[in-house]
Amino acid sequence: MNAQQQLTPPAIGEVWPGQGGIYGGLRQYPEGLCHIIFAAEDIGRHAYGDYGVSVEAVSRTDGRANTAILIAREGKHPAAIAASGYNADGHKNFYLPSIGELHHGWQYAPESFSEEWYYLSSTQYSAHYAYYMDFEDGWLSDYGKDLERLVRPVRRFLQ
Structure with missing residues (x-):
């Protein structure tokens, strides 16, 4: 596969090789218009962590910024640690999505997610x-930070 083919995205909801x-x-993100890639699989159930502690990870649109804040809390956020440790096709820049990014997945590629459990x-x-995010019916809600999802x-990455 040549470089041009790798930079031509497939249809939304399809695997993008490489x-x-x-x-x-x-x-749209602070750095500009970006392609968003969801891992092809779930990586288990994890708790948010730091139950009872207010942290600055409150962006509804930028999961990468939220994840950086959570990771800086030194081992207190299992879901963020698991997501940021994921790699596929040589890419090691994954993170725990914001609620807006999960909602984007529900809007444009819902068949790629499980309807049987909630996504943190x-x-x-x-x-x-x-x-x-509940992918069965599209509910956005809040749940205890100590519970696994x-x-x-x-x-x-930039367009």
């Missing part, structure tokens, strides 16, 4: 709760 997972389309986001709701890493 890019680490399922193509989710384009999203990197977006904190309060000291005791974090946001999650599915984790699906995501990555992005």
Whole structure:
């Protein structure tokens, strides 16, 4: 496969060979318009962590920024640690998606996610709760940071 073929995205919801997972389309981020890639698989169930502690990971749109904040808390956020440790096709820049990024997945590639369990986001709701996404019916809600939920890493890169 040549370089041009690798940079031509497939249809949304399809695996993008060489890019680490399922193509989710384009999203606007602080650095510009980016392609979003969802890992092709869940990486288990993990807790958000730091139950009872308010952290600054409150972006509803930028999971990478949230994950960096959570990782800096030195081992207190299992879901963020698991997501940031994921790699596929040589890409090691995955992170725990924000609630907006999970909602994007539900809007554009819902068949790529399980409807049987909730997906945890990197977006904190309060000291005791974090946001999650239910892919069965599209509910966005909050749940205890000490409870385990599915984790699906995501990555992005400039268009």
